[in-house]
Structure formats: structure tokens, C-alpha cells
Amino acid sequence: MNKRYKITRLDDAGQPTLTLEECQAFFATQPDFVYMDSFGAAQDGVQMKISGHFFMWQVEGGQVPFRFYEGEIYVAITHPVVLDRAIHIAECLEALYIEG
Template sequence: MSQRYRITREFRENSGKDAQPQTITLEECKQYFAFKPDFSYTSIYTVTGQTTMSVEGDFFMWSLEEAKIPFRYFQGDIYVLGTNEAVIPMMLEVASELGADVAEG
């Protein structure tokens, strides 16, 4: 069973003149991931197996070898499943560069 993680600024204090907002914005994500060569943006994520399911939203797809791992932006946070051991270091990198933390959830 995989663990779901959330990249969030919920636990950060918002003080001082250079304080970042408490939430991560979609525009901020688009700008950030645009400079990550292994990531691409899509507004529909499709999972194919015995059945096919498409989910609308804001997804930053990480290409890792032959796998596509979705980092989903939703209401000021980024969600990702820890189904691949490489996800954890990438999540920590993204969180650090966005001034955020990683939480379970």
C-alpha cells in the first residue's frame, strides 16, 4: 500500500516583509516546474489498467525512467503518492525549493 504525502506551507510562520504566502499558488507551481526538465504539466491525468479513468485537475507529471508520477496541485498544496522510492528525495527537493514542508496526508 502506498503512502500519500503533501507538500505544504501550512506549518510555516508567515511573518516579516519577505514572508511567503501560507499556501502554494498554482502560478508559482507552473513557474517552478517549468524549469524542471523531467516534469510536464497536464490538466487531465489518465490511468489505464483493466479500466481507464481520467481525472481533471492540475498535475505536474514527473518522468522517471518509464514511469510517470503525478504531483497534483490542489487547494494550495501538492500531493504525491510514495509508490516509488525515488519519490521521497524528489518531494523533499521540491518542498525545500518552494519553502514548504512534507507531511503525510
């Protein structure tokens, strides 16, 4: 099972402070990311669509969703290369990278 991590920046009260606009501006500078307002997946003939704010990383012929939700960015770590990229993004956003 994949671990889920989040990229977050907290204020003094422990509340997330990343904004959608800030994340959209950052990811727009990343040539290997595409913004999508939904994410779809299919397994065993069942299709699912989740609405939201997704920054899809185009890597090694596939896509890895980084989801913005309530001031934080969530990603499932499926491979060490995803971990490295998530840590880099956290550093660029001056944010924390934690399991959760």
C-alpha cells in the same frame, strides 16, 4: 498500499499558501516535469480520467503525478526515489513535506 504525502506551506492561520502560478513557474524550470490538465489511468479494462493540475515527473521510463489541489501538492510515494524528489521540491518551495 502507497502512502500519500503533501507539499504545503501554511500561513499563520494554518491555511495553505502555495499558488498554482507559483507551482507552474517552479515546475517549468524542471526539465523532467510536464504539466497536464488531466491524469488518466486504466486497470482491468476500466479507464479513468481526472481533471486537475498535474505536474508529471518523467522518471525511469514512467510518470509520477504530483497533483496541485487547493494550495497543496499531493504525491503517492511508490519508491524511495519519489520520496527524495518530493523532499527536494518541498525544500525548493520553502514548504513542508508531510503525510496526508
